[in-house]
Each structure stands twice: as C-alpha cells, then as structure tokens.
Amino acid sequence: MRALGYVRGRSLAEAARLLAEGGGEFVAGGTDLVQRLEDGVLPPARLVDVKPGDGLDAIQIDGDEVRLGALVRLAEVIEHAELRRALPVLVEALEATASPQVRNLATVGGNPLQRTRCLYFRDPTLPCNRRAPNSGCGAREGRNRNTAILGTSEHCIAAHPSDFAVALAALDTEVETSRGRTLSLLDLHRLPGTVPEREHVLDPGELIRSLRLERSTLAERSHYLKVQDRGEFEWALCSAAVAVDLDDGGGIRAARVAVGGFATKPWRLPRVEAALVDRQPGPALFREAAARAVEGAQPRGENAFKLELLPRTIARALEELHEARP
Ligand SMILES: Cc1cc2nc3c(=O)[nH]c(=O)nc-3n(C[C@H](O)[C@H](O)[C@H](O)COP(=O)(O)OP(=O)(O)OC[C@H]3O[C@@H](n4cnc5c(N)ncnc54)[C@H](O)[C@@H]3O)c2cc1C
Ligand code: SF4
The missing domain is CATH 3.30.43.10 (Uridine Diphospho-n-acetylenolpyruvylglucosamine Reductase, domain 2)
Incomplete structure (x- = not known):
C-alpha cells in the first residue's frame, strides 16, 4: 500500500x-x-x-484589472468591499458556497478544480469512468437526478459542481498558470468525451497562478441565483450567473449568461445572450430568451425535470437582477 x-x-x-x-x-x-x-x-x-507569498495569496486591483492569486481564500473575496461593488455575481456565488468554515480554508484556485459530486464518483465501490477509467458509468442507467443535460457524453454525464466557476465564466475570466500561459476560464475544463477522467487542460505539473477579471459596467450589474435541495451547505441543483449592461435608452447593450448544475463544465449560453441584446428588458423578454437555453440538451432518466428548471432559473435570475438594479 x-x-x-x-x-x-x-x-x-x-x-x-x-x-x-x-x-x-x-x-x-x-x-x-x-x-x-x-x-x-x-x-x-x-x-x-x-509557501504563500509572491502574489499567490493577494487580491490586486490595478485600474480596471482585478487579479486573484490562486491561494486567496473564498472568505477573503466575500469580505472585499470593492469586489462586492464591482463584481457582485462573484461574491454572491461565494456566499452561496459551502459553509463559513469551508470558505475560510478553500481557495479560488482549488474551487474551480474540485471534482464532481456524482455519487458513483464519490463511492469507490461503484462503477465510474471518471474515477476508474473503463469501469462504466453507473449514473447513466442509475441515480442521475443531479447530473447534467448539456455537454454530456456516452461515457460521463456528471455535472460540474463549482458555484464560483459559473460566476467566473459569466465574467470572461482568464486563468494564468505557472507556465506563463493565459487561457479563458471557459477553456480550462474539458468536455467528458471519451476520456472523462481528464477534466482540465493543464499539463502535469502546471498550476493555476491567478485569475484575472475586468471591472466594467457590465460586471457591476451582475447577479447569481442558486437553486438547491437543502437550504444551506449544499452544492447547486442548478444555478445561473447573469450580467446585463444597459444603454442610455434602457435597452440591453450586452448580456452574459452562464449556468451551473446543468452542464459537465461551467457553461455559457451565447444564444440566450444574443436573444437579449438590443431589446428592452422585462419578464417576457427574459422568458423568451431563456427558452433558448435547452437547445441541444440531452436529459436522462431522473434529470429530465431540468429541461423546465433551466429556462426558469435563468429567467428568474434576470428578473431579480432587473428588479435590484433597474
Ligand atoms: C461541506 C461542504 C460543502 C460544500 N459546498 C459547496 C458548494 O455549495 N458549492 C461549491 O462550489 N463548492 C462546495 N464545496 C466544495 C468546496 O468549495 C471546494 O472543496 C473548495 O472550494 C476547493 O478548494 P480548495 O482550495 O480546498 O481545493 P483543494 O481541495 O486543495 O484542491 C481541489 C483540487 O484542485 C487542485 N488544485 C488546487 N489548487 C490548484 C491550483 N492552484 N492549480 C492547479 N490545481 C489546483 C487540487 O490538486 C485538487 O485536485 C463544499 C465543500 C464542503 C466540504
Ligand atoms: S456520470 Fe461521470 S462521474 Fe458519474 S458515474 Fe458516470 S462517469 Fe462517473
């Protein structure tokens, strides 16, 4: 052993x-x-x-550029007044994450790379291609209520578990690595395809150094909505991170919509975003745009209810944002 x-x-x-x-x-x-x-x-x-230091545990703001060192604790982001003002979706996603005790330990580099909560992955006695390659996918024909309907493959249908990564995806975050590479957060995770055990594109020995975000009027008007089975300390059944920028006439100039709990990786919905732009915001538009989210979705067994929940969650997140910041 x-x-x-x-x-x-x-x-x-x-x-x-x-x-x-x-x-x-x-x-x-x-x-x-x-x-x-x-x-x-x-x-x-x-x-x-x-060892911490060298910017790894620092929150740096330089003009509109925000850099979070990989070892920054989730609690430190929540407590940062300027991040709360400039990037509310990020802080709201973290406030909905785990418990205060976990947030005091967990880091912004580790959170997006946490592994799935699929119960077959978490039990070493059960078949799971992601944990034990070629052992089969127990969830496909088994208990799959919490699995994904977007980005799945024959080999794995597990949902990505991170709340924070959904907010990062909505804000066009870039990931800086120990090898000097910069990549979009949207390109960090792999689709399961035929090799679900390979979850991200980092090379062996390549680590996340920092996360880079931009302050903008779009990011300031952002919101995170999480739906969960239990009231607290629970991973998302589903979630939506939304950001909407308005023009002088009150029309939508730009929109970002990312979802969690529905997909095998942090997932942006460009067709929903496009349906919002150059329109006047309101509940009818939010429902119409959100309906496009399920295009291409592949429900399986117990998770079919997500076909209805996905557009509802997005529309509600957009409504809550519009009511809070008209
Ligand atoms: C009771 C409980 C409830 C929870 N609820 C939620 C929830 O509601 N929502 C949610 O999103 N999460 C939830 N979590 C998960 C928690 O947020 C994650 O475990 C945590 O954020 C992971 O961060 P960490 O720093 O502890 O990572 P670690 O556990 O140290 O690492 C996680 C993985 O990332 C890798 N890694 C870490 N840092 C780097 C880096 N810089 N570069 C490359 N690889 C790296 C590690 O090798 C490891 O594979 C919960 C956890 C618990 C215990
Ligand atoms: S869905 Fe993925 S993580 Fe879950 S059992 Fe299948 S292969 Fe494993």
Missing part, C-alpha cells in the same frame, strides 16, 4: 517542478482533496503544497 507523503515548494514554480518530476497531488485548502483521500476516491499520494 502506498503511503501519504507531503512536500512544500518555496514558490509555485518549485511546487510545479516537484509535481512534474515526482508526481503527486497539489493541495491548496484541501477541502476537496482531503475528503477524496479519506473516502478512498483518491489513493494515498504525495501531497505537494506551496
């Missing part, structure tokens, strides 16, 4: 090198990783940590 190990890099570059050369798992807040180790979902591994 393999033993659990632990090493700490003095910088992100050193942590990345330790991972590339010796393998193992990077640990940030540890709230997802340690649970997977405890549940036997992940075999004992060498954990690679990194």
Whole structure:
C-alpha cells in the first residue's frame, strides 16, 4: 500500500517542478482533496503544497484589472468591499458556497478544480469512468437526478459542481498558470468525451497562478441565483450567473449568461445572450430568451425535470437582477 507523503515548494514554480518530476497531488485548502483521500476516491499520494507569498495569496486591483492569486481564500473575496461593488455575481456565488468554515480554508484556485459530486464518483465501490477509467458509468442507467443535460457524453454525464466557476465564466475570466500561459476560464475544463477522467487542460505539473477579471459596467450589474435541495451547505441543483449592461435608452447593450448544475463544465449560453441584446428588458423578454437555453440538451432518466428548471432559473435570475438594479 502506498503511503501519504507531503512536500512544500518555496514558490509555485518549485511546487510545479516537484509535481512534474515526482508526481503527486497539489493541495491548496484541501477541502476537496482531503475528503477524496479519506473516502478512498483518491489513493494515498504525495501531497505537494506551496509557501504563500509572491502574489499567490493577494487580491490586486490595478485600474480596471482585478487579479486573484490562486491561494486567496473564498472568505477573503466575500469580505472585499470593492469586489462586492464591482463584481457582485462573484461574491454572491461565494456566499452561496459551502459553509463559513469551508470558505475560510478553500481557495479560488482549488474551487474551480474540485471534482464532481456524482455519487458513483464519490463511492469507490461503484462503477465510474471518471474515477476508474473503463469501469462504466453507473449514473447513466442509475441515480442521475443531479447530473447534467448539456455537454454530456456516452461515457460521463456528471455535472460540474463549482458555484464560483459559473460566476467566473459569466465574467470572461482568464486563468494564468505557472507556465506563463493565459487561457479563458471557459477553456480550462474539458468536455467528458471519451476520456472523462481528464477534466482540465493543464499539463502535469502546471498550476493555476491567478485569475484575472475586468471591472466594467457590465460586471457591476451582475447577479447569481442558486437553486438547491437543502437550504444551506449544499452544492447547486442548478444555478445561473447573469450580467446585463444597459444603454442610455434602457435597452440591453450586452448580456452574459452562464449556468451551473446543468452542464459537465461551467457553461455559457451565447444564444440566450444574443436573444437579449438590443431589446428592452422585462419578464417576457427574459422568458423568451431563456427558452433558448435547452437547445441541444440531452436529459436522462431522473434529470429530465431540468429541461423546465433551466429556462426558469435563468429567467428568474434576470428578473431579480432587473428588479435590484433597474
Ligand atoms: C461541506 C461542504 C460543502 C460544500 N459546498 C459547496 C458548494 O455549495 N458549492 C461549491 O462550489 N463548492 C462546495 N464545496 C466544495 C468546496 O468549495 C471546494 O472543496 C473548495 O472550494 C476547493 O478548494 P480548495 O482550495 O480546498 O481545493 P483543494 O481541495 O486543495 O484542491 C481541489 C483540487 O484542485 C487542485 N488544485 C488546487 N489548487 C490548484 C491550483 N492552484 N492549480 C492547479 N490545481 C489546483 C487540487 O490538486 C485538487 O485536485 C463544499 C465543500 C464542503 C466540504
Ligand atoms: S456520470 Fe461521470 S462521474 Fe458519474 S458515474 Fe458516470 S462517469 Fe462517473
């Protein structure tokens, strides 16, 4: 049996090198990783940590550019007055995430890379292609109420679990890595396709250094709506992150709509966005545009109710935003 190990890099570059050369798992807040180790979902591994500093634990605002170091805690974003004003959808998504205790540990780099809550993935005795390649997908014919209807494949239909990543997707966030690469958050996660165990495009030993966002009038008029089975401390059954910018006549100049709980990765809906632009905001328009969200959706068994829930969630999020910031 393999033993659990632990090493700490003095910088992100050193942590990345330790991972590339010796393998193992990077640990940030540890709230997802340690649970997977405890549940036997992940075999004992060498954990690679990194010393904070060098901007990794800093929130930096320079003009309209906002940079969140990968080790910034979720609670620190919530407590930041300027982020609350400039990027409300981000703060609202984090306030709806987990518990205060978890948010004090969990980081903005680790949250988007947490693994799915599919119950077959989380139980090492059950078949799951994502955890154990080629073992089968238990959820396809089994308990699949919480699975996705967008971006699925024959091999995996698991929904992406992160609330925060949905808000990041709506705000056109860029991910900066330890290799000096910059990529769109929308390109960070892979569709499951035939290799669902490969969840993101980072190379072995490549780590998220920071998240880069822009302050704008669009981002200021943004909102996150989460629907969950229990009142608190629960992952989303579904969610919508919306942002709408208005012109001088009150018409919609630009719109962003991203959804969670419906898709296998953080998911933008460009057809819904296009249906909103150059129109006057109001409940009828929101319902008409939101109806386009289910184009191409593939429901399966217990998750068919999401066909109705998806447009309703988007329309309600847009209505709440319009009422709060007319
Ligand atoms: C009781 C409970 C309730 C929860 N409810 C919610 C909820 O409602 N909504 C929600 O979104 N989440 C929820 N979560 C999940 C929680 O938000 C995540 O576990 C947490 O955000 C992960 O961040 P972390 O820093 O602890 O990551 P870790 O557990 O340290 O890491 C997670 C994964 O990301 C990788 N990783 C971490 N940092 C980096 C980096 N910089 N570069 C590359 N890879 C990296 C790790 O190797 C690991 O595979 C809940 C968790 C608990 C325990
Ligand atoms: S949906 Fe994905 S995570 Fe769930 S059992 Fe199937 S392969 Fe595993």
